[in-house]
Amino acid sequence: MDVSVKNIRKEFDRYPALNDVSLDIRSGELIALLGPSGSGKTTLLRLIAGLEQPTLGSIHFGAEDASHKTVQERHVGFVFQHYALFRHMTVADNIAFGLTVRPRAERPPKAEIRRRVGELLDMVQLSGLEKRYPNQLSGGQRQRVALARAMAIEPKVLLLDEPFGALDAKVRKELRRWLREFHDRTGHTTVFVTHDQEEALELADRVVVMSQGKIEQVGSSDDVYDRPNSPFVFSFIGDSASLPVRVEEGCIRFQGAPVGIAPRGGDAGEGAGTLFFRPQDVTLVTDAGTPALEGRIATSRRLAGTRIADIDIGRPGEPHHVEIEIPLDAQAANGATLRFRPTRWKLFADEAAS
Ligand code: ADP
Numbered sequence: 001m002d003v004s005v006k007n008i009r010k011e012f013d014r015y016p017a018l019n020d021v022s023l024d025i026r027s028g029e030l031i032a033l034l035g036p037s038g039s040g041k042t043t044l045l046r047l048i049a050g051l052e053q054p055t056l057g058s059i060h061f062g063a064e065d066a067s068h069k070t071v072q073e074r075h076v077g078f079v080f081q082h083y084a085l086f087r088h089m090t091v092a093d094n095i096a097f098g099l100t101v102r103p104r105a106e107r108p109p110k111a112e113i114r115r116r117v118g119e120l121l122d123m124v125q126l127s128g129l130e131k132r133y134p135n136q137l138s139g140g141q142r143q144r145v146a147l148a149r150a151m152a153i154e155p156k157v158l159l160l161d162e163p164f165g166a167l168d169a170k171v172r173k174e175l176r177r178w179l180r181e182f183h184d185r186t187g188h189t190t191v192f193v194t195h196d197q198e199e200a201l202e203l204a205d206r207v208v209v210m211s212q213g214k215i216e217q218v219g220s221s222d223d224v225y226d227r228p229n230s231p232f233v234f235s236f237i238g239d240s241a242s243l244p245v246r247v248e249e250g251c252i253r254f255q256g257a258p259v260g261i262a263p264r265g266g267d268a269g270e271g272a273g274t275l276f277f278r279p280q281d282v283t284l285v286t287d288a289g290t291p292a293l294e295g296r297i298a299t300s301r302r303l304a305g306t307r308i309a310d311i312d313i314g315r316p317g318e319p320h321h322v323e324i325e326i327p328l329d330a331q332a333a334n335g336a337t338l339r340f341r342p343t344r345w346k347l348f349a350d351e352a353a354s
């Protein structure tokens, strides 16, 4: 089922939790809503579900305007962060719940419900555990029961709000892989919310990066990591360093020192901007004649195959700080001077460019 969110604004007490949000979700897609806490992810998910009404804008399921349909009419399945399984019900009864509470006319016969529960147990790889109670299951198993319960009503769209948030790191990773496989097997249109970029990048067909009630970027994992389209996305996803620069006659300068050539027709024109790069996208410059950034190693630490150096950079009175990756065999004594040059970077014009 295609889902289309059109120009949604959602206010709570006049405060916009979402502001002019539009998003087209394609049938069968696995979409991640990624953003810091408070960016509006849950609100967007609840609007798609029909648990909230938009202040402005509309939501379409396929060709139909679903804006005024109820949760039941939208046929969505949900899983929340704090899996709310019914503690006094067995696994099987939990999964069957959405079917047994249907109006009598729409309720499948008992045998049919039992058959479907069996199928779902199979699908979430919990066959044999149908008689157990939630407190006899591990966290990961409980979360899979919650997924099976959401699937029982044969939803058109599956909505997951930080479904693995309450689990420990190892189980999260397992469930992440499992969800991807599950999605590929069942082909449901799925929207899941996470504040964990690793989870979003690993799992999703497309990632929707949100900040302060707005969508910053929609794209594949490669798009949002390799081609971030805003300072927010660049610094939110992956490690990054940034420096205030000025572009003068096409030359990017940090405190007067040339750093590189501004791309023609790039986002930034002449004037003040911010240069972003990843710690791994730098090269050390040993030739004293070659223009380079120069800084002092404040500290450095070894990671598995590399070394990360904290560099104090900038003139006295205008200090800046960047983290860069340097080869393990590089001289990395604290206090030593280091010259380096970003090999890949992106320049953004400052909002109020002078
Ligand atoms: P996220 O899921 O990204 O953490 P939310 O969608 O929960 O963000 O919240 C977005 C903003 O809307 C936050 O500032 C939050 O405080 C506000 N908000 C969410 N739900 C309500 C509500 N029911 N009443 C008032 N404010 C709300």
Ligand code: MG
Residues within 6 Å of the ligand: 041, 042, 043, 193
């Ligand atoms: Mg939330």
